[in-house]
Amino acid sequence: MATSRIAQKELGLFFASPVAWLFLGGFASVCLFVVFWAESFFARNIADVRPLFQWMPLLLIFLCSALTMRMWSEERRSGTLEHVLVQPCPLWRFVLGKFMACLLLLLLALVTTLPLPITVALIADLDWGPVWAGYLASLLLGGTYLSIGLFVSSRTDNSIVSLLGSVALCGLLYMVGSSLFTEFFDSRSADQLRQLGSGSRFDSITRGVIDFRDLFYYLTLVIAFLGLNVYTLEKEGWARFASTPRQRHWRIFIFLLLSNLVLANLWVERINSLRWDVTEGRIYSLSNASRQLVGQLQEPLLIRGYFSARNHPLLAPLEPQLKDLVLEYAEAAGGNVRVEFVDPLEQPEIEREAKDRYGIEPTPFQVADRYQSSLVNAYFTVLVQYGSEHQVLPFNDMIEVRNAANGQVEVQLRNPEFDITRAIRDVLYNYRAGGDLFAGIEQPVELIAYTSDDALLPDALLAYRDSIEAQLQLAVDASDGKFSFRFLRPEAGDGALARMIEDEWGFSPMTYALDAEQEFYFYLTLADANQVVQLPTTNFDPGQFRKALDSGLRRFASNFTRSVALSAPQVNPQLEQYNMGGAGFATLEKAITRDYSVLRENLEDGEISPEADILAVVAPGRLSTTAIYAIDQFLMRGGTVILATSPYTVEPDQGGLALRDRDTGELPAWLEHHGIRIGKGLIMDKRHGRFPAPVKRDSGAYQFRDVRIVDYPYFLDIRAQGLARHPLVGNLPQLTMAWASPLEVERNDGRRVSQLLWSSPNAWLSEDRAVTPQDGQAWEEPATTQRYLLAASINGRFRSFFQSPPMALQNTDGANRSGVNTLVKRSPEAARIIVFSSNDFLSDRVLGAQVRASGTQYLGPIELFNNTLDWALQDEQLLEIRSRGHFNRTLPPMAQNVRVALELVNYAAAFAWLLALGFANWLLSRRRRARYMRELGL
Structure with missing residues (x-):
């Protein structure tokens, strides 16, 4: 009770003087100024409040020192301290009461900044976990600084000396762990200094991970300085040069208190399991997918981190985060993951092994010491090894760099769990395979051959059947009971089997070019309890059968890399000439290669590689009937076809942008046949992204072309309302679709249609060919949108x-074709078409433009495409963690006047909060006066 009354008294004194109002107003003004001006919040374009907390450790040093500078020094100067010392109430109650009053005032100050995250949450997808963690960190750090300020104030009767002393002591505590200081030391020493510094602990919490070690650190500092504060006041009543039992007990107590707090921190540092990841999706904690994967390990897996003692200052703070994550793998594996952290520069044998065996070499970084800047060769690499298989993760694959509008560079770990888990999966599956195709097959697989009687088969197919039967028997012998085969006669009995396979899979009777009247069956399928896969039988070449069989069996195995047949335009030198992020689809192909084997597919030969598990056709040109036949028959055999196509494409043209028609040949007719139509025109949307576009500028009689980052309605900004609740897109925070056309899909024949992406309701269709932005152009918006x-x-x-194969595929040379009509007229249930109505949203040109507009690598379309492959191939193990990242939650496009209005709203909300506090203080003061008047009988 006494403590709370003391706190109430101090708060009353605060609000009765300008101190509280100056503190609250100054805190709100400085915080909002830093966010909107110093950190260029809207230009930064990230939907978080990281700028608010980035400067908080420095702001709190001065604000908390100013708040506490008069707390005890004024008592000492005015002589009221003696009155406090002779009170029967223990001194620690006075100290705690003043501390609680200051802490409550700090809490009120933090509330003035709450309109900022609320604003961000209303206009974008805000992760509230780091926000609440940031406020908790601010309260803990502020409490630490307040306890230091109270201690310093108790040592002097001069408020200015107290202010300067508090700033110096708090600043020293912050500087010990800051990068300005730690970059002059090696990695190990810098890590120890960061554990001592208040700012580095603060950063650890504000990223969204509440670690018990950080909480304990701040609490022990508060207890230590409050204890010193009590000890300082206790000494005021001691006689000089005396040594009474009470004094000795106090000295022993304070020594034991500080010593135990130090030892407790050293002991707690060993505990790394008590941490709470409060981010949405728990991006700093192992997902269930990662835990399930390491649970499959049968032998020890090695994760070795190569980290140099001296590293780049922007990478050094990321090293502890990466180490903590790696240790979580070891804990989740229950002893099957061995973790090592080494510095190759200090161990020549390890450095030689890293280079010769794993191809790991140091990276040159420019660093600065106390006297000069220099180049340092350093390591920041992770090795994952399982048996004889290994994967190397270099630093540039694990970090995400963003160039902010204010010139600063932000570096974060991109998605380390995804990278490490993917590497573990690859080495595990490759080691398990070890050349044994059947090692990854869990359920028995059966090959069912629907072949006619010998009398009906052509001589070429009789020889082919005898050859593959021998090859099938070899596969059975090597499968350890996981594979079997049988031959069925569709015409047997009353032909019920023939009718069934035609109804189920469209297996119609075949004909032979030399005897078109003779019909027969020759179809091969692989099946387990869950799926049926048809093997291609286009050539009937016995030498190619085992390759086709192995490719089909890989679809049932979990330890083989799947193959993606990719048909996409090659590099166009003209686009490189305009320096707009490169040309072609090299970024897409590189991203696919990380998880799958890429087969560059030539559709004009009329068939898809038998090794292909899925077909992706991106930005197709003029497709002939033969190419459409290849796509059609791949679909008919139960495959998945991914199409990214549109009637238009946009290309650089004489310093501007030219909208050109995209002739895709027979593709629109094929899509129309399946109830899919891609309309004419390009979609424009009020909710759009920004684009570094060539802009025409008139100056007098001259016309100039500049490149500016402008609002561009052709870049559709797709947010939560436009993303379906579907595994393919459900984990994407945002997506930009460039130069897209409207898509229509009919629901017929009982097919299942899943709508994946939509524009916003404020979109319209434009057939205007002028897609190059003009200087100061205002895009015309129609009255109605949809x-x-x-x-x-x-x-x-x-x-x-x-109805029959194209003429180009009939009666061809027998070396490549058998002359057998192998047309499949109906697909099984597993067949799937996935359509994206844009040619360019996956191109290097668009991705590069997004990098220039946002300041960071933009991979939203690439993640969407990889999600599509994972989902279609039923490889959804890493789907839930693929789209994690720090810079992928962006602000929606807003006009300049909207941005100004939002900024003013935050200032107005802070001012309104101060007015509300003032009114509440006036009501309380009036109530207290009324009570005093009643007690006095007036």
Whole structure:
């Protein structure tokens, strides 16, 4: 009770003087100024409040010192300290009461900044976990500084001396762990200094991870300085040069208190399991997918981190985060993961092994010491090894760099769990495979051959059947009971089997070019309890059968890398000439290669590689009938076809942008046959992104072309309302779809249609060919707008577009074709078409433009495409963690007047909060006066 009354008294004194109002107003003004001006919040374009907390450790040093500078020094100067010392109430109650009053005032000050995260949450997808963690960290750090300020104030009767002393002591505590100081030391020493510094602990919490070690650190500092404060006041009543038992007890107590707090911190530092990841999606903690994967380990797996003692100052703070994550793998594996952290520069044998065996070499970084800047070769690499298999993760694959509008560079770990888990999966599966195809097959697989009687088969197919039967028997012998085969006669009995396979899979009777009247069956399928896969039988070449069989079996195995047949335009030198982020789809192909084997597919040969598990056709050109036949028959065999296509494409042209028609040949007719239509025109949206576009500028009689970052309605900014609740897009925070056309899909034949992406309801269709922004251009918006479908997945049975193979594939040389009509007229239920109505949203040109507009690498479309591959191939193990990242939550596009209004709203909300506090203080003061008047009988 006494403590709370003391706190109430101090708060009353605060609000009765200008101190509280200056503190609250100054705190709110400085915080909002830092966010909107110093950190360029809107230009930064990230939906978080990291700028608010980035400067908090420095701001709190001065504000907390100013708040506490008069707390005890004024008592000492005015002589009221003696009155406090002779009170029967223990001194620690006075100290705690003043501390609680200051802490409550700090809490009120932090509330003035709450409109900022609320504003961000209303306009974008804000992760509230780091926000609440940031406020908790601010309260803990502020409490530490307040306890230091109270201690310093108790040592002097001069408020200015108290202010300067508090600033110096708090600043020293902050500087010990700051990068300005730690960059002059090696990695090990810098890590120890960061554990001592108040700012580095603060940064650890504000990223969204509440570690018990950090909480304990701040609490022990508060207890230590409050204890010193009590001890200082206790000494005021002691006689000089005396040594009474009470004094000795106090000295022993304070020594034991400080010593135990130091020892407790050293002991707590060993505990790394008591941490709470409060971020949305728990991006700093192992997902269930990672835990399940390491639970499959049968032998020890090695994760070795190569970290140099001297590293780049922007990478050094990331090293402890990466180490903590790696240690979580070891804990989750229950002893099957061995973790090592080494410095190759200090161990020549390890450095030689890293280079010769794993190809790991140091990276030159420019660093500065106390006297000069220099280049230092340093390591920041992770090795994952399982048996004879290994994967290397270099630093540039694990970090995410963003160039802010104010010139600063932000460096964060991009998605370390995804990178490490993917590496573990790859080495585990590759080691398990070890050349044994059947090692990854869990359920028995059966090959069912639907072949006619010998009398009906052509001589070429009889020889082919005898050859593959021998090869099948070899596979059975090597499968350890996981594979079997059988031959069935569709015409047997009353032909019920023939009718069934035609209804189920569209297996119609075949004909032979030399005897078109003779019909027969020759179809091969692989099946387990969950799926059926048809093997291609285009050539009937016995030498190619085992490759086709192995490719089909890989679809049932979990330890083989899947193959993606990719048809996309090659590099266009003209686009490189304009320096707009490169040309072609090299970034897409590189991203696919990380998880899958890429087969560059030439559709004009009329068939898809038998090794392909999925077909992706991106920005197709003019497709002939033969190319459409290849796509059609791949779909008919139960495959998945991914299409990114549109009637238009945009290319650089004489310093501007030219909208050109994209002739895709027979593709629109094929899509129309399956109930899919991509309309004419390009979609424009009020919710759009920014684009570094060539802009025409008139100056007198001259016209100039500049490159500016402008609002560009053709770059559709797709947020939560435009992303379906579907595994393919559900984990994406945001997506930019460039130059897209409207998509329509009919629901027929019982097929399942999943709509994946939409524009906002404020979109419209434009057929204007002028897509180059003009200087000061205001895009004309129609009176009516609507939402447009941009992507969809169609799954089920499809009917072939063809009645017979194209003429180009008939009667060809027997070395490549058998002369057998192998047309499949109907697909199984597993067939799927996934359509994105844009040619360019995956291109290097668009991705590069997004990098220039946002200041960081933009991989939203690439993540969408990889999600599509994972989902279609039923490889969803890493789907939930693929889209994690620090810079992928962006602000929606806003006009300049909206941005100004939002900034003013935050200032107005802070001012309104101060007015509300003032009114509440006036009411309380009036109530107290009324009570005093009643007690006095007046």
